[in-house]
Amino acid sequence: MNSTGKKLSQADLIRNYVLMDLPPRRQEKIYTAYWRPMELEFEGASDTKFDEFVRHYLTVKTGDIPRLDDIYEAFKDHATSYTHAEETIESLVVELRDYAHRFCAMALGKEHDPSLRLAFKDLDQIRADVVYPFLLEVYTDYDLGIIDRDGLHEIVQMVTSYIFRRAVCRIPTNSLNKTFAGFAAALRKDRYVDSVKANFLTLTSYRAFPTDDQFRTELTTSDLYNFRRRSYLLRMLENYGRKERVTIEDYTIEHILPRTRTSHPTGAPPWGRTGKSCSASICIPWAT
8 A cells, every 4th residue: 555545556556665674875876867767658648558568578478478467477577587587677667668668659649750659559449468578578679670661560460460450350359368379489580571471371260360351251241330449440442542540530330331221410321232231432232
């Protein structure tokens, strides 16, 4: 508990742990130089975002996926192993700060490069949190110059396509945490993008990358009205082939994909004999 009686967050517990045994001057130095800037990057995000980040960080560094309510204990175990390897707590905080910066770029819209920021926005819109352990490794290699911006961008697009296709095909997501926790182990960093493609193609059974035929079939027969990721789908359709991107925040789903023939806001159904409902350049088969 803190002085007001409120339960300490995982971030509070981890901060206290890394600073508590240090001399006051080193505490001040580490907090001012690394920890406080990291806190500021998470400012405005939900209270759970830092916990989610540390979970992804620990997955990258240990290969294990800690439970959300065990993050503090898992971090202490990692810190103990880290310092036993003749590293310092300060270097651990520096590393945590670097990974936090990468996570915030991807998950909190802090990326400065416009094309990467848009790619990360797509990833966020389809709710693909399970991919961050893998992408934290890829982004680290981008920072180190092992992969260039175009390569990182292509990999993010591949990951987004994989998650989105599986969602359209209604494939259960319970295996994805483990899939992406160990995904980087198969990388060949001398042929980075090609090895990611090859790894996706070798996934089998319930982890397989949905084919074009599977995706096309499900896309034209599934209930897209109640699809959780429909906003992403409609935005991508509306902007396909456009040089100037348009937003769809002001669109209503009834204009684009009426639930019934009588639910169109104008009272007149927007389709002719095509069996499709249309708005602007969006045209999607409707379900009866």
